[in-house]
Amino acid sequence: MTDARLLDPATMDDPRTTASHALRLRRLGIDTYDEPVIFMRADCHVCRSEGFESRSRVSVRLRDKSIIATLNIVTSDLLLDEEASLSESAWKLLEARDGDEITLSHPDPLESLSHVRAKVYGGRLDDAALTAIVRDVADRKYSDIHLSAFITACAGDRLDTRETIALTRAMVAAGERISWGRAPIVDKHCVGGLPGNRTTPIVVAIVTAAGLTMPKTSSRAITSPAGTADMMETLAPVDLDIATMRRVVEREGGCIVWGGAMRLSPADDILIRVERPLDLDSEGQMVASILSKKAAAGSTHVVIDIPVGATAKVRSIDAARALTTVMRDVGRPLGLEVRVVTTDGSQPVGRGIGPALEARDVVAVLQNRPDAPSDLRDRALHLAGELLQIAGIATGGEGLRQAREILGSGRAWRKFQAICEAQGGMRSPTRPWHTHVVGAERAGRIVRIDNRRLARVAKLAGAPKAPAAGLEFHAPLGTAVERGQPLFTIHAEARGELAYSLAYASAHPHIIDLEESP
């Protein structure tokens, strides 16, 4: 249909029709979290010639990297002629510098969306379909709208076991996979956070002291006051690359490092961000999320800790049982032996909430101090015992006894120190600068604890960014307290943060509920 007249000189001379679709980058410093956004002027020649509009999906290329970003149109003079900007996450993904020249185009059609549509219509997704979807998710080709549709289409128990296995495999395949060249490789995971539930370092110390291999990758906090990696970082470096981690594991049998930069099941991180605001309990996706990370990390034997409680992620023993069956059935074809342990999910574990405060509890347990929190110790021993058993080191009820012996003898503490040294050197957690004790308004018995709000008090005090910040929790469920008796102590590194935290706590008087003594 083209004809000679399309190429007439009058048209070709116009630089806007012949120039490649390039713009110069200027950093505006706008953080849209991990949704990549590109900012372009309304009168920009690329918008005009390509027909881009606000919210268009645009393919952005810089040197050898390319991403798909959502377009926000700038109608003011924030950007000059021929300039564009990127949100902070997009800036980072493209490794951009001010003045870099980006080229822009329409993204290819998202073919894998046809599989999402098939699922919406009740179809069953095979390996190829799930592989295509997960690859596009990992490559960040799905917008939030697409991600939400995929998650919703799979929720409501619409993924059967075969599909869950295929999804898990696809998630593993979309990232890196570590191979250890030996077995067993053990791991543990806790479903749904419970403040202070920092059993991981204790479990790693115990089972590696027993001779098992446990290369533990953990996450940093996303919405909580501390992730295992944040806590561990107050005691030793955790930001290791795969090669360094491998050396630590060769030497000590285990490690406790941050897995965030290792690209183990990267689609998982993207899906989780959208799952959270939907608050959809999708069994298939939860199982795929957990087991894909474990399989990618090269594990063979995994113990899953499921805290059950009214404000926990899993709210009944029945739900935990159903989850257990799926975990086992999906784990097996992936070469994962899974054991599930249900635990009490009604209140925080240990005393500290926040990186350094939780580290203090962990070290107290490892050192067998008499004032170490017994709930944290008992949970860690239970999980370590199960690992010793499924890995074949102990039999019958011997796992727990062995774990207790290893901890009690000081071997776990020595192993933990050795791991810290191997990761780059052990250090002492920072001490808090400002503390404030919050006492009981009246006498009574503690009957309910709002874990979510208690976590927010710790976050407002600065956790996890300020490692010493958080709170110390003094009054577990059932405790009878006098008027004025300390309920918790807020720790902060800055006076202002202490004030934020206190303001929030005073605005929410039912974080810890008391019942008057009879």
Add this chain to the structure above:
Amino acid sequence: MTDARLLDPATMDDPRTTASHALRLRRLGIDTYDEPVIFMRADCHVCRSEGFESRSRVSVRLRDKSIIATLNIVTSDLLLDEEASLSESAWKLLEARDGDEITLSHPDPLESLSHVRAKVYGGRLDDAALTAIVRDVADRKYSDIHLSAFITACAGDRLDTRETIALTRAMVAAGERISWGRAPIVDKHCVGGLPGNRTTPIVVAIVTAAGLTMPKTSSRAITSPAGTADMMETLAPVDLDIATMRRVVEREGGCIVWGGAMRLSPADDILIRVERPLDLDSEGQMVASILSKKAAAGSTHVVIDIPVGATAKVRSIDAARALTTVMRDVGRPLGLEVRVVTTDGSQPVGRGIGPALEARDVVAVLQNRPDAPSDLRDRALHLAGELLQIAGIATGGEGLRQAREILGSGRAWRKFQAICEAQGGMRSPTRPWHTHVVGAERAGRIVRIDNRRLARVAKLAGAPKAPAAGLEFHAPLGTAVERGQPLFTIHAEARGELAYSLAYASAHPHIIDLEESP
């Protein structure tokens, strides 16, 4: 749990804990389409004290208006201390001015999401549930992620007829509803746009000349080169409020106005924006979308035009039939008598694509000019005839005959002029300044037309913002053309836009496919 120590003077003196959560607005001019976004500094006291983070949902209040916006964090000096900004759509919703003081807080939990979750799990939604969801959607409390989940949960034919009726009712109830105090009130609607298919003004003129009442509200283009309102605006004012529209209808029996600012089924506009990138054909939602607008506008009798074709929204006669049944079943309890007409959806209608060019076709048909496009005239007569019949003005096959008589006699043209005068005065469409004829590369027969890309050529030429822009289409399907014979003529108001449009056309040579003559 609060105690006296929470109120100690040292804390209370800190202005950050006692100040209301207020910030001063500064306009940055960032257009995120209709997703409301708030921009705040990372070190802003409100973020710190409320724990807001990038992508948090924030309730923003300004005077008596409030919205929920998604937070983007500014890490640079785009904003000064104590300043915030809003995306252009949020700015407009709050009627903001530079320097206005906004107050910020956590939004209330979205209770209606529990119903969305119930639907995901296969539950059935009753009137109360759908009313709660639609109210929150209309109040813009749902983020794109939430909207996508709702749409996906209802797609795949998961809404039964009862739910579709409830959804339609809820959508009507969430906005304004016009009552005319008489019957019948007739209307028409076309499912899925076909370029140039501008039958509405002709149909309104014919049926109101026959004595029927047809208060037509139309939309502007969203992704197409012209909406009926854009086209009509080249001939008369269309931006009327409900009171003015009522006066026009009282006087002339009909109108053709823009319905966008009338808040008729406002949830529909919000859902449509998210449905588009998902490309999910949700029958229930499509029916609710169409019929809620009609019911809100006070209609009693509606003819629905369903173009069927390979690149049209409805692709088979079977799909059109299924849709017809649902339309009728849902229309009845809402007091809507629905008749469905299936038409050819394989190519553009008439000659013009773009506001003024389409207006020219419409006027040519109304004036009975010998060169008026016969396909546009035949479609309009067909639809007008059906309306005359379902409204009881004509019986048997008489509708079409009557419509033809009214058009042929010039009564329709006189009525159309009277309506234009009543709407504020008839005017002549702008004439194009720059034109360029695109001819056939070789001889052959036109066998396929890519309607979507042809529409883009018209858009790049400036339609609908530049009313004279667009294209004139010379070669319908089946036409045998010589080499160089004109296929279409591009019209533009600016030379640059002509160049954009030509560049796109030359980069996409298969917009119009030729088959070599045997």
